[in-house]
Amino acid sequence: MLKRPWVGILVLAWLSYMNPQRLCYSFAEFGIPFYKMAAGLTMLSALMYGQRMNIPWTSETILLALFSFWTSFTTLFATNQHSVEMWLRVLSIQISIFMTLMLIRDPLQLRWLIWVIVLSLDFYGFKGGLFTIVTGGGGHVIGPRASFIADNNALALALSTSIPLLRYLQITTPHRLVRLAMGGGMGLTAAAIVGTFSRGGLLALATTTFLLVLKSKSKFVFAVLGVVIGIGIASVMPKEWFDRMKTIETYDKDGSVRGRFEQWQFAIKLANDRPLTGGGFEAFDKASTDLRAEYAAANTSVRDAHSIYFKVLGEHGYVGLIIFLSLGLSAYFSGGWIKRATRGHPDLAWASDLASICQVSLITYAVGGAFLGMAYFDLPYHIIAFIVLTKTFVRAELAEKRAEARREETPRQWLTPAGVAPAQA
Numbered sequence: 536m537l538k539r540p541w542v543g544i545l546v547l548a549w550l551s552y553m554n555p556q557r558l559c560y561s562f563a564e565f566g567i568p569f570y571k572m573a574a575g576l577t578m579l580s581a582l583m584y585g586q587r588m589n590i591p592w593t594s595e596t597i598l599l600a601l602f603s604f605w606t607s608f609t610t611l612f613a614t615n616q617h618s619v620e621m622w623l624r625v626l627s628i629q630i631s632i633f634m635t636l637m638l639i640r641d642p643l644q645l646r647w648l649i650w651v652i653v654l655s656l657d658f659y660g661f662k663g664g665l666f667t668i669v670t671g672g673g674g675h676v677i678g679p680r681a682s683f684i685a686d687n688n689a690l691a692l693a694l695s696t697s698i699p700l701l702r703y704l705q706i707t708t709p710h711r712l713v714r715l716a717m718g719g720g721m722g723l724t725a726a727a728i729v730g731t732f733s734r735g736g737l738l739a740l741a742t743t744t745f746l747l748v749l750k751s752k753s754k755f756v757f758a759v760l761g762v763v764i765g766i767g768i769a770s771v772m773p774k775e776w777f778d779r780m781k782t783i784e785t786y787d788k789d790g791s792v793r794g795r796f797e798q799w800q801f802a803i804k805l806a807n808d809r810p811l812t813g814g815g816f817e818a819f820d821k822a823s824t825d826l827r828a829e830y831a832a833a834n835t836s837v838r839d840a841h842s843i844y845f846k847v848l849g850e851h852g853y854v855g856l857i858i859f860l861s862l863g864l865s866a867y868f869s870g871g872w873i874k875r876a877t878r879g880h881p882d883l884a885w886a887s888d889l890a891s892i893c894q895v896s897l898i899t900y901a902v903g904g905a906f907l908g909m910a911y912f913d914l915p916y917h918i919i920a921f922i923v924l925t926k927t928f929v930r931a932e933l934a935e936k937r938a939e940a941r942r943e944e945t946p947r948q949w950l951t952p953a954g955v956a957p958a959q960a
Contacts, residue, residue, distance in 0.1 A: 536573070536576050536577060536580055537579075537580050537583070538580070538584075539580070540580040540581040540584065540638050541639055541644050543573060543574075543577025543580060543581075543638070544577065544634060544635050544638050544639060544648060545648060545651045546573045546577070547570065547574060547577065547631050548651045548655060548917070549651055549655050550569055550573060551570070551655075551913050552656040552913070552914075553655035553656070553658055553659075553679075554678075554682045554684075556569050557680055557681060558679065570627075574630075574634075577634065577638070581638060588637040588638065589637065590633060590636050590637055591636055591923055591924070593869070594865045594869070595862060595865050595919050595922065596636060598861055598862040598865055599632065599916070600633075601858055602629075602858045602859060603626065603629040605854060606622065606625060606626075606816070606850075606851055608812070609812040609813055609816075609850065609851045609852065609855065610622040610815050610816060612809075612812040613816055613818070614814060614818070614826055615814070615815060615818060615820055615826075617816075617817050618815045618816040618817050618818075619816075621816035621817050622816050624911075625816070625911045628911065628913050629916070631913075632913075632916045632917065632919075632920050635648070635917070635920050635924075636920055636923060636924065641928070642885065642886075645921065645925070646707075649700060649889075652697075653700045653701055656693060656914070657697055657720060657724055659676075659678055659679075659690060659694070659727065660694045660720070660728075661720055661724065661727075662727075663690075663694075663723075663727030663730055664722070664723030664724060664725070664726035664730070666727075666730065667727060667730030667768070667771070667772075668771055671771045671772070672730055672732075672771060672772040672773050672776050673773070674730075675687045675731060675732050676730040676731045677690060677731070678693075683911070683912045683913070684912075687731040687732060687733050688736060688841075688907050690727075690733075690736075691731040691735065691737075691739065691903075691907075692733075692900070692903040692907045693909070693912060693914055694727055694728050694736070695736060695740045695743050695903055696739070696743070696896050696899050696900045696903070696914055696915070696918075697896070697914065698721055698724055698725070698743050698899075699743055699746075699747060699893075699899065700892060700896060701720055701721050701724065702892060703888060705718060705721075706888060707885055707888060722764050725740060725744075725764060725768065726768045728740045729769070729772065733907075734779065734780060735905075736903065737780060738902060738903060738906065739899050739902060739903025742902045743895060743896075743899040744761050746899070747895060750891060750895065795906070797831070798842075798845065799842060799845045801830050801831045801849065802840060802849030803845075803848070803849075804830040805818065805826060805830045806852050806856075808830070809852060810852050810853045810854070812851070812852050813849055813851045813852035813855060814826050814850055815850060816850055818850045819839055819846070819849060819850075819908075841906060841907060841908050842904070842905055842906060842907070843904035843905070843907070843908060843909055843910040844856065844859075844860075844904070844905065845908075846908045846910045847859045847910050859910070862919065863901060863915070866893075866897060866918070866919040866922045866923075867894055867897050867898075869890075869923070869926050870890040870893050870894040870897075870922050871894070872926065873886055873887060873889075873890035873922070873926055873929055876929055876933060877929060880933075880936075882932075883929060886928065889925055890922060893921050893925075896914075896915075897915065897918060900914070900915045900918075
């Protein structure tokens with residue numbers, strides 16, 4: 536990290552997604568600020584080596600900066616005493632994203648970052664899948680405590696969003712054993728998602744599976760393989776899992792679903808009354824007694840927003856929601872631009888594949904996030920960063936190709952040995 540600042544970005548990603556410190560004991564688990572130490576060391580390294588830290592300004596980075604500013608502004612009007620703590624946590628994530636944009640300088644470094652994020656997050660997918668298969672769904676798969684993916688629902692959405700990135704690594708590696716390992720990893724991760732007992736996670740898994748099959752060149756083969764894997768996983772699950780999944784059909788009678796509707800109504804009422812600022816971070820928390828007394832229905836239980844859209848709406852108003860939605864849509868359309876711009880350039884096939892996969896991940900996050908409150912989780916913002924960096928690299932490569940073509944087309948000006956053009960006849 537001291538020698539190469541971009542390596543610090545990899546370490547920060549490892550700490551963010553795998554949370555290895557949460558697998559320790561005693562003071563190492565919560566007493567040592569590993570992430571802050573790594574972030575400080577990365578910044579120091581960049582300054583020591585004179586690293587040029589230029590942000591690639593695109594519509595996505597402008598919207599991301601605007602979203603960071605707006606959530607900071609709404610925090611000034613938050614009523615929850617814990618809102619500042621959450622604001623600092625979210626702000627640190629946004630800073631790490633901007634550091635990623637500044638310090639990742641070439642496609643190889645970007646590929647290393649994708650490997651680190653995928654393996655760090657899907658560590659819980661691999662072991663969670665094995666746990667689900669061995670125990671026959673005897674327990675819920677959960678993530679590391681005190682993290683964004685500690686909850687079973689949050690972990691399910693995160694793993695579903697990461698499966699397309701596993702697929703990207705599989706199709707772009709030349710090593711057969713690695714391709715097989717990534718294929719097995721996708722199967723285990725799917726089993727882990729099922730093992731979370733999350734209905735929103737199951738919907739997100741179905742979405743990413745459908746889109747990957749749709750974008751695959753061998754659609755029939757992958758569709759059959761997906762059905763076989765699905766039947767195999769379902770065959771080991773207990774009756775309790777099927778009973779829970781069936782409640783999707785009878786959502787109007789399910790207390791958990793009704794609770795979600797109540798929270799969404801709370802968010803709408805709050806945003807209608809405070810359209811600019813919302814309630815600030817942690818507006819849905821039990822500590823927001825004033826907000827809940829004014830906007831929540833009587834006898835409404837305290838719970839999360841259970842929707843990325845209603846969470847942003849309730850906490851940051853309609854302005855925050857518009858910025859949030861614009862950020863995702865802008866990234867999706869930039870992925871389309873990358874695919875169009877790289878047609879006819881075999882050396883840029885990696886960029887087209889990555890853009891397509893990132894689009895799948897963003898759609899999966901958008902669909903699954905409609906029922907899960909993961910609005911500030913790192914992964915979708917990192918995926919947006921992947922698109923921004925890929926777009927930057929593609930533009931630079933295409934500009935170089937155009938410059939090279941112009942040099943080849945320019946006729947040579949023949950000069951005499953003395954450097955003087957020969958006289959005209």
